[in-house]
Amino acid sequence: MTPDTQSPPRPEQADAEQTTAPQNWKTIRFDVLETIGQLPSLNRVVGEFLNLARREIYTARDFETVLSKDQALVARLLKVANSGLYGRSRSISTIPEAVVLIGLEHLTKIVYAVSAEGLIRKNLVHYDFHPESGFWVHGLGVAHAASVVADASTDCPLRGDEAYVAGLLHDVAKLVIDDFLPEQDYDRVTLQHEVEAVGLAHPDLAEYILRQWNLPEPITSTVRWHHDHENAGEWRLAAAAIVLAQEICNTWGVGRWSRLDVAETMPVDDFADLLAVLNIPDSRWEQIIWDVRQRLVHLDTVFTED
Numbered sequence: 001m002t003p004d005t006q007s008p009p010r011p012e013q014a015d016a017e018q019t020t021a022p023q024n025w026k027t028i029r030f031d032v033l034e035t036i037g038q039l040p041s042l043n044r045v046v047g048e049f050l051n052l053a054r055r056e057i058y059t060a061r062d063f064e065t066v067l068s069k070d071q072a073l074v075a076r077l078l079k080v081a082n083s084g085l086y087g088r089s090r091s092i093s094t095i096p097e098a099v100v101l102i103g104l105e106h107l108t109k110i111v112y113a114v115s116a117e118g119l120i121r122k123n124l125v126h127y128d129f130h131p132e133s134g135f136w137v138h139g140l141g142v143a144h145a146a147s148v149v150a151d152a153s154t155d156c157p158l159r160g161d162e163a164y165v166a167g168l169l170h171d172v173a174k175l176v177i178d179d180f181l182p183e184q185d186y187d188r189v190t191l192q193h194e195v196e197a198v199g200l201a202h203p204d205l206a207e208y209i210l211r212q213w214n215l216p217e218p219i220t221s222t223v224r225w226h227h228d229h230e231n232a233g234e235w236r237l238a239a240a241a242i243v244l245a246q247e248i249c250n251t252w253g254v255g256r257w258s259r260l261d262v263a264e265t266m267p268v269d270d271f272a273d274l275l276a277v278l279n280i281p282d283s284r285w286e287q288i289i290w291d292v293r294q295r296l297v298h299l300d301t302v303f304t305e306d
């Protein structure tokens with residue numbers, strides 16, 4: 001497969017920039033706050049599902065009781081559960097089967113992805129994602145890669161499923177900012193462009209949004225620091241997991257090009273600094289890339305078709 005749009009910016013260009021945004025939410029423009037208030041929040045059923053998943057004792061039927069309140073959600077869940085992404089030889093036709101056959105951790109990721117789909121499957125005008133679902137595919141790609149990286153780093157404070165959610169939502173504020181950026185030719189939208197347009201850069205605005213939605217602290221803080229992991233204190237490794245996930249995805253053009261091309265090799269030396277931050281030995285790199293590739297290879301067919 002060959003890329004059909006211009007090459008994406010190299011990760012170091014896209015992500016090395018430090019946010020200069022003031023740490024003060026009062027700088028957010030009032031009409032921006034209004035727009036945030038109008039965003040569809042994550043599905044209410046998802047909150048109930050996650051509370052159930054945290055209980056020590058549950059049955060597969062309990063999940064069916066909660067999720068069946070939203071039949072459209074169940075239909076999408078089963079479609080994704082039966083897709084190549086979670087490849088099963090046996091097809092899954094009910095929620096209890098999904099819990100048993102693909103496991104609660106995978107099901108949790110699918111619940112998040114499906115419920116966030118209505119929110120972040122929007123095409124952005126000013127950012128350099130592919131015009132057809134590129135922003136959505138970028139979020140999914142970073143989610144899968146971040147969960148693999150977090151699981152590979154024993155010191156990372158995020159569990160794999162938390163890293164997945166942080167990856168899925170890391171650029172959520174771009175949804176809002178895109179509407180407020182002045183019309184001009186952007187070679188690349190920078191954090192400074194964002195501050196000038198709405199008063200905050202997208203990592204800071206994302207923190208505001210995710211706190212409004214009551215997402216857990218590890219997820220909110222990881223997203224807040226995903227462009228500045230060196231200064232993230234206790235969330236340094238968590239934010240570094242998102243940075244590494246994003247570098248992997250950018251190297252493969254995930255969400256930038258219309259088709260995924262996960263064949264490009266990734267020399268470990270290019271990622272040695274981040275692996276050192278995450279305390280992941282270089283010897284694990286090939287396995288990490290293999291695992292990420294397995295998860296991404298079906299993304300464009302699963303999530304870009306209805």
Ligand SMILES: [Fe+2]
Nearest residue numbers: 138170171246
């Ligand atoms: Fe991103």
Ligand SMILES: [Fe+2]
Nearest residue numbers: 170171226227
């Ligand atoms: Fe970002």
